[in-house]
Amino acid sequence: MNKEKRTEIFTRFQQANPEPKTELEYSTPFELLAAVLLSAQATDKGVNIATRKLFAVANTPAAIAALGVEGVENYIKTIGLFRAKAKHLVQTAEILRDRYNGEVPEDREALESLPGVGRKTANVVLNTAFGHLTMAVDTHIFRISNRTGIAPGKDVLQVEKRLLKLVPQEFMLNAHHWLILHGRYVCKARKPECTRCSIVDLCEFKKKTT
Known part of the structure; x- marks a missing residue:
């Protein structure tokens, strides 16, 4: 996947959800x-x-x-x-x-x-x-990174390092929230819902659902 595709993917995520938040409830x-x-x-x-x-x-x-x-x-x-x-x-x-x-x-x-x-x-x-530009790779992000081709890696640490290197800097603060939400609600583990995916034309997954 090239830089232009990645930029467009995160541009679409940002347009759909400008300020993504964790779904965990907290105040401190x-x-x-x-x-x-x-x-x-x-x-x-x-x-x-x-x-x-x-x-x-x-x-x-x-x-x-x-x-x-x-x-x-x-x-x-x-x-x-x-x-x-x-x-x-x-x-x-x-x-x-x-x-x-x-x-x-x-x-x-x-x-x-x-x-x-x-x-x-x-x-x-x-x-x-604290607003640091980090990437917390859970099972959703690991799956999305490999399935879409955004940042393939054989283990969690490799995916984290590749995402930090490859995600355009202007999207880094919110990138892990967008990827988690996409994996949780659209690009699901057993059956990705490609028909309602906002990045289906950019994703490099070969076995898209119809």
Whole structure:
């Protein structure tokens, strides 16, 4: 795929949705970090249902730490892997309380050192909370990048690096939101809905649905 095609793809995404947002509900960097940490192998809708109740009671590192693992578990039992996630969230809250004065650090290395926080979560927080030009590659973005030809790669890290290199700079801030939404609602895993796809004429997927 050439630069002109990629530019047109993201131009269309931008025209259709000028200010894309994450579907996770949050009001502070810590709430976003907590929501993303809880979202692994879970839907955003399911996470939002749980965090609405949790954040109403505890939405700061100090409050989550005070709630404790069992306390957090009571609010997130509907989410998959809730025991491990509750443990990680409380440990992360304690570190933020004790080392960072209750603030989420605007630093990749510091974020990735937190329990349960990997590269993807760090990228989401850096991009969405702090406006860094990062690319958080989840299953949707990995699929879209390979299927369309935007940035093919054999693993998540390779796709991330290629997207950072190939996506036109003027679209980078919102690119991962556009790709996630496109993968979630149009270019679905089992059967892409090519007949209502806004970039079908630019996509290089050979087995388009009709």
